[in-house]
Amino acid sequence: MNYYSTNHKASPASLQEAVVKGLAPDKGLYMPEQIPLLPQAFFEHIGEMGLTEIAQTVAQSFFGNDIPKENLDAIVADALNFEIPLVEIEDGIYALELFHGPTFAFKDVGARFMARMLSYFVQERNQENVVVLVATSGDTGSAVANGFLGVKGIEVVVLYPSGKVSPIQEAQFTTLGQNITALEIEGTFDDCQALVKSAFMDKELTSQMFLTSANSINVARFLPQSFYYFHAYAQLARKGKAGEMVFSVPSGNLGNLTAGIFAKHMGLPVKRFIAANNRNHVFFDYLYSGQYAPHASVTTIANAMDVGNPSNFDRILDVYGRDHARIVADLSGQWHTDDTIRKTIRTVYQQTGYVLDPHAACAYRSLKDGLSPGETGIFLGTAHPAKFRETVEECLDKSVDIPPALRAFMHRKKQSQPLSSDFEEFKKTLIRLS
Template identity: 45%
Template sequence: MTFISTRNTAPAASLSQAIAAGLAPDGGLYVPERMPAPRRLAPGATLADTAATLLQPFFAGDGLAPELATICGEAFDFPAPLQPLATPGDHVLELFHGPTAAFKDFGARFLAACLARLRRGAERPLTILVATSGDTGAAVAAAFHRQPGLRVVVLYPDGRVSPRQAHQLGCFGDNVSALRVAGSFDDCQAMVKQALGDAGLQAQVPLSSANSISLGRLLPQTSYYAHAALDHHARHGRPLDFVIPTGNLGNALAAIIARELGVPIGRIVLATNANRVLPEYFDGGDYAPRASVATIANAMDVGAPSNFERLRWLYDGDDAKLRAAFRSHAVDDTAIRQTIAERYRRYGEVFCPHTAAAVHVLGDLRERGVEGDWSVVATAHPAKFESVVEPLIGRALEVPPALAALLARPAHADPLPPDYRALKERLLRD
C-alpha cells in the first residue's frame, strides 16, 4: 500500500517512508491512497493478534510487513479491558494500564518498535520531536528511552500540564530531553511542524514525529477499539457506541478508521473540554482554529486539532457529509468537576478529568433518551491528576506501580521560549 499527503502535492510514500518522515514534505498528513476493504475479524483473539490482522493491509508490500506480528506483540503487552459502569448499558474502555498510565502508550510503543527496525545500521541518530499537552510526551519518552540510534525531544506548555505529568516528562534523561515552553500546546505543535518541514534543518538533524500526526501512532490505536467492539458484539449481538475525549483528534480518528474497516462500532461522539473548535464546526459553523484555552482536562487543550485534515480527507472534503456523521459536545471545568464528584459519591467510580468529560456527555445522551450500548474511553489513570481529583472525592488515589516508579526518579526540563529559532538552535546544538 502507498500513502499520500492530505494536501496532495507531495510524492506518494511507502508505509516505512511515511512512518520515518512523520509529516509529508508539503506539510500535510499521510493517509492511505485508498482505504482497505473491510476486514474479517474474529472475536476472542488477543489484542496483539487483533492488531496484526487489522493492520495487515496497511503493511502489505512494505519491508516491515514480515515483522508486523512481532511488532504488535512488543507494543500490546498490557490489557485494554472493557469494564461495565454502574449505569446499565454503559461501559468504560480502560486504556491506562501501560507504563505511563495513558492511552498514548499503545501508539508510542508501536511506533518505537517500527522505528527501531527502520533505523538499524543508520549512521546518524534520528530525533523524535514531540509536542505534548500532557500524556503523549511521557509515553513517547518511555517507549524510546535508551533505544539505540534514536533520541527524543519533548516540548510541553510550561504550567499547563499536571505536576505528575510534568515530572514524567522530565524524569527519563539519557536520550530524552524535555523542554518547557513559555506558551500553549498550540505553540509547541506549531514549532514541531515547522521543524519537520524545514529541509535545511532535516539535512543536518534527521527528524521525525511521534505526535498523533504520525501514522505509526495513529494506525495501532485502531486495535483496541476493534478488540473491545468485537468481543462486545460476540457476547451481546449489538454494536458498541463510543464517547471519546478528544483534543488533537487522533484517538477519535482511530475509532473512525476501525469502523471503516468493518469493526462493529456504532455511533461515535466526540467530547471536548472548553476548547470548542470541534463542537462549533459540527454544529454548523466554520472550522475556525484559534488559541487554546487552559482547562483541568489539559491533554485536550487544543485549538487547532491536526487530525482534522485526515478526518476531512476521509469524508472527501464534504463538510455536510462529515457533520451528518458525528456530534461533538463541549464540557466546561465546572461540569467536569461535578461529574467526578457525583460519580464517586453515587457509584464509587473515579475518573480522570478527560474521561469525566466523556462520562458527562454520555449522561446527557442518556437523559435525552438515547439508547444502545455505549462505552466512554478512559484515556488516563486518575492518579495522574491527583491535584484535581483527590479534593473532589475526598481521599488519596492509589498510584499504579509503573507510574510510582517514574515519579520516584529525579526530573529536569529546560526552559524554551515559543520561538522556532530557539528550538532550531537547540536541535542543532545538541
C-alpha cells in the same frame, strides 16, 4: 501501500518514508491510499480472539505489504504487552480502560508501536542521527519518551507547555535522561506543536539531522489506536451485548477519534461517535456550524484536550471528502466546563464507586447526555486517575491510590530546559543537541 499528503501537493510515499519523515514535504499529513475493508469472517469470530491477535490482523491489513509478517507480528506483540479491559459502569455504559500500559495512558498503544516500527525502519536504512520531535499536552510526551528510552541511534526531544501538565505527567518525561531531552516551552501546546511543524520545514535543520515526529501526525502513531476499538467490540461480543455501539472519545488533537473513524470504515459496526471537548471546543463548533475557526487554546483541568488547532482535523475532512453532511452523519459533539467535569467525577463515584480522570469524565458526560435508547455506550478512559491526583482528590474529598510504578517517577530528579516559543531559539537548541 503508498501514503499521500492531505495537501495533495507531495509525491506519494512508501510506509517507510511516511513513518520516518512524519510530515509530508507540503506540510500535509500522510494518509493511506485506501482504507482496507476487513473480511466479514473476521467480525464473525472476533469474540474468540484476544487483543494481540486482533491487533495483528488489523495491522496486517495496513502494513502487511511493507513489513514481513513475522516482524510485524513481533512489533504488535511487543508493543501491546498489557491489558485493555472493558468495564461496565452502569447498565449499557462501559469504560474502555486504556491506562494499563507502562505510562498509564492510552498513548502507550500508539507510541510503543511507533517506536518499534521506527526502530525497525532505522535499522533497515542503516540511518543515523535520527531526532524524534514530539509536542505534548501531557500523556504523549511520557508515552513517547518511555517508548523510545534507550533505543540506539534515536534521540527524542519532548516539547511541553510550562505549567500546563500535571506533576506526574511532567515527571514521566523530564526525569529519564539518556536519549530523552525535555524542553519546557513558555506558551501553550499549540505553540509547541507549531515549533515542531516549523522544524520540519526548515531546510537548515533538515540538512543537518534526520527529523521525524511522534505526535499523532505520524501514521505509525495514530493508526494503531484503531486496534482497541476492535478489541472493545470483541469484548462486547463475548458478553453477547454487541448492539448499536456509540463511542464517546475525549478529543484534543483528534488522533484518537480519527483512529476510531478508520476502524468504522474498515467495517467495525459503530453506529456513531461523540467527540467530547472541554472549553477548547473548536471541533464541536465545526460540527454544528460547518465553519472551522481555530484559536488559541485555554487551560482546563482536562489538559490533554487543551488544543485550539487540532492537526488531525485535516484527516477527518479527507476521509469524508470534506463533506460536512457526511461527517455529522457519523459524528456529534459535546463540550463541558471544568465545573461540569468536576461534578461528573464526584457524581459517578458517589453513584457507582468508579473513579474517572478529567478526560474520561468529559467523555462519560458526553455519552450520558447523548445516548439514545437501545444504544450501547463506550467511553474511552484515556488516563489513570492518579495522573490527575490533585484534581480528582479535590472532587472526591478522598485520596487516590497511586500505582507503585507511577509513584516511582515522582522520586526522580527533573531534567528539563526552559525555552521561549521563538523558533530561532528552538532551532539553535536543536542544533546544539545534535
